[in-house]
Amino acid sequence: MSSSVPTHFSLDLAGIPSNFHVSVDHLPTVTLDIRPLTLELKPVEISVRLKEFPSIRAHVPADFNLAFCILGRELASISLCGEAQVITEPYRPNPCEECGEEKPVQVPGKGLG
DSSP states (O other), rough: OOOOOOSSOOOOTSSSSSSSOOOOOOOOOOOOOOOOOOOOOOOOOOOOSSSSOOOOOOEEEEEEEEEEETTEEEEEEEEEEEEEEEESSSOOGGGGGOOOOEEEEEEEETEHH
16 A cells, blocks of 8 residues: 655635625614722721840941042952840840949959959
């Protein structure tokens, strides 16, 4: 069984009309029953209170440059860098920060000072 692809096709466009006319003779009646929509917005009271700040210790790096330049060339500058802290936790002194009763310190060769 063998098949072959035809190499010649015939196409006849004689029966297709070239002018088309669209006309609507009758449209159905459409009835919409729309009820009035009433939208009422009442005021809403929102209250947010912060009872206590959360205990945090945040470190904020700081790097500042103040420069005097002419024609893109730096003539003088001052640079400040460091770190700031935001602390909202309760203060608990380190052992070296405790104040109060003075403790005697022994100085070598001199005794208690």
